[in-house]
Amino acid sequence: MAGWVSSARAVCVLILFSLISSFTAAAEEVRLRLKGGDFEIVGDLVSFDGRTYVVLSPLVGRMKADASRFECIGGACPNLTTTTQPIPAKLAPLPASGKMAIAGSHTIGHALMPALIEAYADTLGLSVSTAVGSDPKNTTVKLTSSDGRHAGTIDLRRQGSDTAFTELRAKTSELTMSSRPIADLEATGLAAAGLGNMHAPTHEHVLALDGLVVLVSPDNPVVAISITDLARVFAGEITDWSELGGREGAINLYAPADGSGTLDTFQTLVLEPNGKQMAESAKRTSDDAERSNWIIADPSGITFASIAYQRNAKALNIESSCGLISRPSRFAMKTEEYPLTRRLYLYTPGRPKNPLAARFLDFTLSEQAQPAIARTDFIDLGSDSLTFRDQGARIAYALNAHDEDFDLDAMRQLISEIAQAERLTTTFRFKSGSVGLDNKGRQDIERLVTTVQSPKFRDRQLLVLGFSDAVGGYDENLRLSEVRATAVADLLKKSGVTNAIAKGYGELAPVACNDTPASRNYNRRVEIWVK
Incomplete structure (x- = not known):
């Protein structure tokens, strides 16, 4: 019986290879022929980075092929004797027309999503025109080809992150935007409605990162605020700037409207851990740009907003409960170690069936979108x-x-390892006691492979360094950090990165306090260094 199954499988494989080999190539197609063998892959050449071909085959889908094992045949093939620069990824041609809806977060939808739509159109040689609806938060974007043909319509609705999940449930939007992760109750409701597991990588997509910055007037002498004091300020318990080391004067509060993902993030990271609620006296608007403008005009004002809307306001440093002061830098936000960092999400009910939505989603997650x-x-x-x-x-x-979280010899070893190295912002984080990557981590592996195989890093040593929080014993955490580092290094090795060394350092070198679940999450990580 086993022999029959094996023979049948071999026959199926031969039939598949025969079909692939006999497929008629179109103008943009190439043939990747196995060197010294009879196997061929036929399809559109999506990209080539000098080492790996990526081909979109009409029979077997997207495939990667090692250039050292395959020869490329066809007019679209790179000239390996002269080509040293990677061929950028190409998008599949857009159908004659299409329509889709994107709904949810105002923070994402105000400037970021329109910029992504324009960039997407540019890759296809399309022009963009935008019409504003009766509600200015709703717009219609039309895509037009260079010869004037209609190439697509995108309805963009920016009513807040809460509406992302109501629109998914109502099946009125193919892509939804949220500036916070989906709540368990929302995910349960959508699963019950037949939309699947919203935490799965096919449904939850990390679009970008953001940091909430605490904004004051440029003339305000205060330069830093603790998270505890920040909670008390927005709860209305600290009401005068002199209580924060500033000049005497009442503090005027500005905050996002209810239903905003920005407000939800602030409540999760600042108010709720300190047992506080937003003061009734706060002036509200869901428009981050508008709040930033209010602050610039009000020397006594304070608000919080996305870093993208800082404008001319001054951002305060954030002091954690253990005395660690974090400057709101882009590097700290990219590593997700600034304490008010958040992820910006796109949610879909699985792989979009709408061709325009599927192509646009692929673009937003690609290197071309960055x-x-x-x-x-x-x-x-x-x-x-x-x-x-x-x-x-x-x-x-x-x-x-x-002392219980510190080992001087191990710290000396760590410093000797990284003293002549550079740290990459790519950082992998883990749930407590876990060694599995989250959805962003899975996306980041592919991006990291591209980065470390670039000419800048290709011939340098890669250090994959694991760390833990301080929950549990020192030796136990050391072993766990080593397992996490090894897991990441193994994933890199499977993708062709062979110059990585994995080491674990347990609780050493924390990047956040270990006194709250959110802070401990920052410390459970794997860092990437190159030297």
Whole structure:
């Protein structure tokens, strides 16, 4: 019986290979032929990075092929004797027309999503025109080809993150935007409605990162505020600037409207851990840009908003309960170690069946979209780097850790490892006691492979360093951090990265306090360094 199954499988494989080999190539197609063999893959050449071909085959879908094992045949093939620069990824041609709806977060929908729509249109040579509805938060975007043909319509509705999930349930939007993760109750309701597991990587997509910045007037002398005091300010318990080291004068509060993902994030990270609620006296609007303008005009005002809307207001440093002071830098937000960092999400009911929605989703998560994200002042998902010398404050804080969380010899070893290295912003985080990657981590593996195989990093040593929170014994946490580092290194190795060394350092070098669940989450991580 086993022999029959094996023979049948072999026959199926031969039939598949025969079908692939006999497929007639179109103008943009290439043939990837196995060197010294009879196997061929036929399809559109999506990208080539100097090492790996990515081909979209009409029979077997998207496939990768190692250039050292396959030869490329066809007019669209790169010339390997002269080509040294990667061929950028191409999108499949857009159908003659299509229509889709995107709904949810005002923070994402105000500037970021329009910028992504324009960037997407540019890749296809399309022009964009926008009509504002009777409600200015609703717009209709039309895509037009260079010869004047209608190429698509996108309805963009920016009514707040809460509406992302009501629209999914009502099946009135193919893509929805949220500036907070879906709540368990919302996910349960959508699953019951037949929309599947909203936490699955096919449904939950990390679009970008963001940091909530605490904004005051440029003339305000206050430079930092603790999370505890921040909670008390917005609860209406601290009412005068002199209580924060500033000049005497009443504090005027400005906050997002109810239903805003920005407000939900602030409540989760600041108010709820301190047992506080938003003061009734706060002036409300869901428009981050409008609140930023109010602050610039009010020397006594304070608000919180996305870093993309800081404008000319001054952002305060954030002091954690254990004395660690975090500056609202883009590097700290990319590593997700600034304490008010958040992820910006797209949610879908699985892979979109609408061709326009599917193509647009692919674009928003691609490398091509990252410059558009950065131009809007949100935090893109590409890797940046920072030298050891530029992280002195973090190392100094680590050297002052409690004795039970510290090992001097291990700390010396860590410093010797990274003293001549650069840290990449790509950082992997884990649930308590877990070694599995979350959805962003899965996305980041692919991006990290592209980064470390680029000419800048290709010939350098890669350090994959694991860390833990302080819950549990020191030795147990050391072993767990080693397992996490090894898990990431193994995933990189499977993708062709063979110059990675994995090590674990347990509770050493925390990047946040270990006194709340949110803070401990920052410390359960794997960092990537190159030297």
